[in-house]
Amino acid sequence: MTTADHPTRATARSATPPQPGAAADTPTRLGPLGRLGVLAAGRLRLVAVLWLALVAGLGAFAPQVTSALAGAGWQANGSESVQVRDLAQAHFGGNASSALQVVVAADRPVDDPSVRAVVDRATALLRADSRIAEVVPPQNGVTTSPDGRTAIVLAGARADTNDMVRAADDLKGPLAALSGDGVEVSATGASVLWSDFNKANHDAMIKSEMLSWPVTLAILVLAFGSLVAAGLPLLLTLAGLAASAGALVLLNHVTPTSVWAMNFAMMFALALGIDYALFLVVRFRAALARHGDARRAVGETMDTAGKAVLLSGATVLVSLSAVMLVPAPAFRSMALGIMLAVAFVLAATLTLLPAVLGRLGHKVNAAAPPWTRRDADRAGASVAFTSWGERLWRHPLRHGIPALLVLIALAAPIIGLRTAMPSITVVPEDSSARTGYTAVQRAFGPGAPGMLQIVTPTAAADATAAALAGDPGIAGVMPARHADDGSALTMLQAMPSVDPSDPKLADTVDRLRGTLPDDAKVGGAAVENLDLQATLDAKTPLVLGVVLGLGFLLLLLALQAPLAALLGTATSLLATAAAFGAARLIFQDGHGSGLLGFTPQGFLDGWAPVFFFAMIFAIAMDYTVFLLASAKEHYEKTRDPRQAVVGALGHSGRVIFAAAAVMVAVFFTFALSGPLPPKEMGIVLGLAVLLDAALVRLVLLPVLLRLTGHAAWWSPRWLRRILPDIRFSHD
Known part of the structure; x- marks a missing residue:
């Protein structure tokens, strides 16, 4: 569809009055983005003040981003396993999948006075934390190994899954410090696993990002052919990151937001800041060479390349918004974090960048090596x-x-x-979750770290226990536990015969859900996965x-x-x-x-x-x-x-x-x-x-x-x- 097909549109565009502060020869046939660019180019101080206010306002919350954001959320909302976790936390002393297990492994029997003293100190640490509900000492035949050298202290979850990950962050170090003299103390369980997982991966990503910066800067100088121009993507990235980091902290007060959201936001802010700045700066230079006037060049750049950047940003936002269809909090919040970063970088590209280009003019080529223009x-x-x-x-x-x-x-x-x-x-071999996992598996059997939790009406408890005991995928069934608050509910815990990551576990869970009484629900950390x-x-x-x-x-x-x-x-x-x-x-x-x-x-x-x-x-x-x-x-x-x-x-x-x-x-x-x-x-x-x-x-x-x-x-x-x-x- 051409302009000639729409004379009224063409007339409207040609009648657009010159923008305040624009050069006299600035074309009047500019679209909305072109007019926005010319307006920004003539008002650098106003645009800069507005962006500084936005970045300062949101950036004030940015230092809290690593401590405030959530560490859990890797679950399918509404699933049967999540229902079991909620029931376990509400009716069974917090003995849910998010509970902590403290494994005490010794080179001598755990009823030795010196080992019992370690168990007592671990129990006291757990009871002192307000996020911990019921603390259950080791029980013979249940949480004490057959050889008597490994014991498990169960620490129920009183808080939500994200706060239990934070509890794991705080407790796993002091608990590990109790180790010594032939006794090893390790916190394990799903909450500790996500704590170790987040820390290991966050540290690795920060290290990788630090390694990538020198390479990135070198490529930017080569690509832009100017030290001044190479700094423009960093301007967009910093503005977008500071604003999105603060926005994520505020968002976390509305809905739990994964700590991974910031990592991905940083990655996309840098990537798109470079893409958009490159595209606009290259176009601006060409327009500047033709017209010699910075504001006219900005208007033409925004009227052409600016449209492509806006469309690109919209495409990125649309692609990532589709992830919101997955009912998993971690996925949704990570996608939302990237979308916030993209939105802020896009806004900076369409306002702050043309304002800076308008002021720089021919200085955008400053400090350019001679070979870059060939x-x-x-x-x-x-x-x-x-x-x-x-x-x-x-x-x-x-x-x-x-x-x-x-x-x-x-x-x-x-x-x-x-x-x-x-x-x-x-997670690393020396992490708390993996050390405890290995100790539990060595002492109790391959399926012990992936205990299944079955919540059933008390009237169907015996039938449920019998079905569990008769299933070929179950190695053992723990004694039934009735609800603490008198509800007509009973929890049974069953140990699979295979490692939690073995594909056969899925077959066992599917089979149990088909054979157990109708109201029995199967859960546990492995089942949540x-x-x-x-x-x-x-x-x-x-x-x-x-x-x-x-x-x-x-x-x-x-x-x-x-x-x-x-x-x-x-x-x-x-x-x-x-x-x-x-x-x-x-x-x-x-x-x-x-x-x-x-x-x-x-x-x-x-x-x-x-x-x-x-x-x-x-x-x-x-x-x-x-x-x-x-x-x-x-x-x-x-x-x-x-x-x-x-x-x-x-x-x-x-x-x-x-x-x-x-x-x-x-x-x-x-x-x-x-x-x-x-x-x-x-x-x-x-x-x-x-x-x-x-x-x-x-x-x-x-x-x-x-x-x-x-x-x-x-x-x-x-x-x-x-x-x-x-x-x-x-x-």
């Missing part, structure tokens, strides 16, 4: 990537077919991909469908070209599939595990398909928007498919390449982390960005645009009538 032609396009676009246009199949074959070959293993919740091996995995498996097709559907609709809205939107969406999906196929070879089958320093679990962690897919697709669509928006802009100007492809690569190829290089460097540093989850995240996301940028955006998608020609940009008349008139070209 790659730009008079229009600001990269000579190297323009030449690459010409080569792709002349020989599309020569380059497109190998790229397609590589992506298909990498995507093929996804067919055999298996997922499961992580095992105890994801199984229920979460089942929920993730069930929701994955829906999340993937929503992400793909909304991504396509956003591209269609912006491009008004169904085929181009379809090609952009399909190629993003192909790059994502290739990344997951490679992840299966590495993390499930173990190829390269020795080099990367991990022991394969035989599966990919259960949250990867949903959460990583949304993140990968958001990043892939970010590059897609930059390329297709630039291609659409050139097509609007020339109506020439060749100019669309070559011009898009010339103007956005360098941006995509540089931004991808930064993100690959950042993500791959996580492969150096000790714990497995950051390795998975770093490798999967890094491979996805590498494949998407190198094979899809810079090869396959331009080739497909070349082969489809004018058809890629065709739009039926009825569609043009219902879609808004969005143009990327600037008159």
Whole structure:
């Protein structure tokens, strides 16, 4: 749909009065973003004050972010296992899955006076904590091992799961300090596991981020060709991070927010801050070289590249919002944390960045090494990537077919991909949770760390106990416990015959839920993991469908070209599939595990398909928007498919390449982390960005645009009538 189709719109745009403070020769035919950019460029002081007030106001809460945010939330809300946990906490002295178990392992019998003294001190520590409900000393035949050398003190949960993780944070150190003289004291259980898991992974991510900063800064200088310009992404990142950190602390007062939300928010704020700043600065430089006036250059930049950035941000937000369909607090809050960071970085890009560019003007090129300008032609396009676009246009199949074959070959293993919740091996060997887990397993049997909790009406307790005892997957049943408050409920605890991470446990739980009396509910920490995995498996097709559907609709809205939107969406999906196929070879089958320093679990962690897919697709669509928006802009100007492809690569190829290089460097540093989850995240996301940028955006998608020609940009008349008139070209 062209401007000529809508004379009233064209008249309205041409009649727009010049903005206050704008240069006299600033074009008046600016859209809303162009006018916003010119307005910001003329009012740096006002924009800076507003942003300083926002960052200072929210940033005041930022120091609390690591201590205030939640450590739990890895559960399927409404599941049977969560119902069991709530019942156990309310009616059985807090003996829920979130309770703490303190394991005392000695080289002599636990009834030795010196060992009993350690048990008494551990019991006193637990009883002194207000978050602990009932403390149950070791009981012979139940929580004392057959050889008499290992005992378990049970500390019931009085607080919610997040506060119990904080209790584990506070108690595991003092409890471990009781060890000595042949006695080892370890806190274990689900709350301690998440405490150790969060600490190990948080430390690893901070270490990786520190390692990535020097590489990031070096690539930024190379990409921007100026020390001054290279600092602009950091300006956006810092503003977005400070604001989002404070917002997360405030959000945590409304709903528990995972501590992981801040880690992912930091990652996306840096990645998108770089992407958006690169795209706008490159365009600003080209406009500045043509017009010589900073505000006019800002207006043109925002009227063209600004639209692409806004569309990209909307696509990222939409992709991540689909994760909210998973009824797991940790997933929802992590997605929300990233969305907050994206929203703040996007707002800073559309207001603060044009204000700074307007003031900098030609100083944006200050401290630029002389060799950095050799790659730009008079229009600001990269000579190297323009030449690459010409080569792709002349020989599309020569380059497109190998790229397609590589992506298909990498995507093929996804067919055999298996997922499961992580095992105890994801925390360090010397962590409290793992030390206690190993001691319990050694003393009581392989299934002891994954005790099943069954809550049943008291009238059905005998039948439930009999069914448990007769199940081949159960190694033993503990004595029944009646509700403390007189409710007609009874809890039975059953020890599986296999390790909690063994796939056979899922078969046992499914079988019990089918054979136990109707009102009996099966739970326990291991079952909560199984229920979460089942929920993730069930929701994955829906999340993937929503992400793909909304991504396509956003591209269609912006491009008004169904085929181009379809090609952009399909190629993003192909790059994502290739990344997951490679992840299966590495993390499930173990190829390269020795080099990367991990022991394969035989599966990919259960949250990867949903959460990583949304993140990968958001990043892939970010590059897609930059390329297709630039291609659409050139097509609007020339109506020439060749100019669309070559011009898009010339103007956005360098941006995509540089931004991808930064993100690959950042993500791959996580492969150096000790714990497995950051390795998975770093490798999967890094491979996805590498494949998407190198094979899809810079090869396959331009080739497909070349082969489809004018058809890629065709739009039926009825569609043009219902879609808004969005143009990327600037008159």
